[in-house]
Amino acid sequence: MEVVGFIGASGTGKSHHALVVAYDHEIQTIIDDGLLIDHNRIVAGRSAKDETNRLKAVRRAVFNNPDDAAAMKAALAKAAPEKLLILGTSRHMIHRICESLNLPEPSRFIRIEDVSSSSEIEKAQNIRIKEGKHIIPVPTMELKPHFRGYLLDSIRSFFYDNNGKKLSPFERSVVRPVFSYYGKLTFSNDVLESLVRHALSQSEGVTKINRLKVAINYNSTRNGLAIILSLTIAYGQNIKKLMSRIRRDIQHEVEYTTGMAVEILKITVRDISPQPSELQEES
Numbered sequence: 001m002e003v004v005g006f007i008g009a010s011g012t013g014k015s016h017h018a019l020v021v022a023y024d025h026e027i028q029t030i031i032d033d034g035l036l037i038d039h040n041r042i043v044a045g046r047s048a049k050d051e052t053n054r055l056k057a058v059r060r061a062v063f064n065n066p067d068d069a070a071a072m073k074a075a076l077a078k079a080a081p082e083k084l085l086i087l088g089t090s091r092h093m094i095h096r097i098c099e100s101l102n103l104p105e106p107s108r109f110i111r112i113e114d115v116s117s118s119s120e121i122e123k124a125q126n127i128r129i130k131e132g133k134h135i136i137p138v139p140t141m142e143l144k145p146h147f148r149g150y151l152l153d154s155i156r157s158f159f160y161d162n163n164g165k166k167l168s169p170f171e172r173s174v175v176r177p178v179f180s181y182y183g184k185l186t187f188s189n190d191v192l193e194s195l196v197r198h199a200l201s202q203s204e205g206v207t208k209i210n211r212l213k214v215a216i217n218y219n220s221t222r223n224g225l226a227i228i229l230s231l232t233i234a235y236g237q238n239i240k241k242l243m244s245r246i247r248r249d250i251q252h253e254v255e256y257t258t259g260m261a262v263e264i265l266k267i268t269v270r271d272i273s274p275q276p277s278e279l280q281e282e283s
Contacts, residue, residue, distance in 0.1 A: 001076075001081060001082065001083070001084055001103065001104060002082065002083045002084070002104075002107050003083075003084050003086060003098060003103055003104055003105065003106045003107060004025060004027060004083065004084070004085050004086070004106055004107065004108055004109075004110065005085075005086050005088060005091065005094040005106040005108070005109040005110065006018065006021055006085055006086065006087045006088070006109075006110050006112070007088055007089070007090060007091060007094065007109055007110070007111050007112065008087075008089065008111065008112030008113075008121075009089055009112075010089055011125045012112045012116070012121045012125060013112060013116055013120060013121060014032075014087050014112055015032055015033075015087065017112065017115050017116055018030055018032060018085065018087060019040075020115065021085065021110060021115055022085050025083065025085070025110075026083065027081075027083040027084065027085045028081060028083070029076075029079055029081035029083070029084050029085070030084070030085045030086075030087065031045075031072075031084065031085070031086045031087065031097065032087045033047050033048040033049055033057075033060075033061050033087070034046055034047050034048040034060045034061050034063070034068070035047050036072060036075050036076065036079070038079045038081065043075055043079060044071060044072055044074075044075030044076075045068070045071070045072055045075070046060060046068070047060075048060040048061040061088075061093070061097075062093060062096040062097050062100055063097060063100040063101060064100065069100045069101060072101055073101055073102065076101065076103075084103070086098070086103075086106070091109060094106060094109075187258055187260070189214050189215070192214040192225065192254065192258070193212055193214050195253050195254050195257055195258070196212060196214065196227060196229075196250055196253070196254065197209065197212070198253060199246075199249040199250045199252070199253035199254070200231075200246065200249070200250070202249060203242070203245055203246050203249055205233050205234050205237040205242045206231055206232075206233055206234075206242075206246065207232050207233060207234050207273045208231065208232035208271075208273070209229070209230075209231060210230040210231060210232060210270045210271075211228065211229065211230035211268075211270075212227075212228070212229055212230075213227070213228040214226070214227050214228075215228075224260065224261040224262065224263030224264070225254065225260050225261065225262050225263060225264070226263065226264035226265075226266075227250065227254075227262060227264065227265045227266070228266050229246075229265075229266065229267045229268065230267075230268045230270045231246075231267065231268070231269055231270060232269075232270055232271040232272065232273050233269055233271075233272055233273070234272070234273055235272050235273060235274055237272075239269060243267055243269075246267060247265055247267070250262065250265060251265070
């Protein structure tokens with residue numbers, strides 16, 4: 001196995017550039033902050049970003065715990081990659097990871113400065129400090145099983161000043177939904193609306209879609225989706241339970257299929273039909 005080290009100070013954009021670096025060097029497997037990512041999927045590990053303090057985060061990132069190290073060794077043996085990209089803040093950190101996992105020493109090191117301009121690095125650092133955002137190089141739906149709570153969950157800060165005082169009360173773990181190494185995947189509104197209609201067709205109690213609009217929420221820092229609905233429901237439905245089920249079904253259908261977050265979902269019950277019928281749409 002050939003190991004390649006990718007080095008950059010915390011918050012300089014390593015994880016953001018990791019997939020491009022991996023693609024350029026024909027690498028399919030990455031170790032980043034305690035996670036093993038193989039072919040764009042998290043296959044093993046627990047993220048250091050989910051730890052409650054900096055010391056625990058560092059220990060997890062370098063696999064200081066024997067159980068974590070053993071589990072990662074087993075996962076690497078199963079994946080059997082020809083090449084492995086390891087992200088770290090320094091050569092020393094990457095050497096420690098290799099030592100913990102009995103990996104060969106890196107054949108070469110790539111610096112963040114080799115793939116990112118000074119202005120991009122400065123921007124990444126500002127975002128980390130001011131907004132407390134992390135990037136994890138996997139599709140959005142891959143994050144959920146590996147973090148407590150929902151996809152974009154608040155986790156405690158790893159930032160401290162020289163006196164050991166925390167600089168901010170929390171950070172957000174942000175996932176960039178990556179579907180390919182270059183370019184981007186765009187979904188038309190017709191596709192998104194079709195996904196919403198399909199989710200509604202599975203919700204017993206909705207008899208008619210009076211209005212449906214899907215748009216990007218540009219007021220959001222994450223450009224999530226805004227979905228506006230006007231519905232007719234069947235008589236006798238528990239509206240509160242029905243709305244909760246609709247929200248859950250739409251969220252799952254759209255987010256699982258596209259990797260995009262539903263940030264706004266507004267539902268208006270326009271009418272109640274006297275009896276259940278097949279789902280219709282107003283022309």
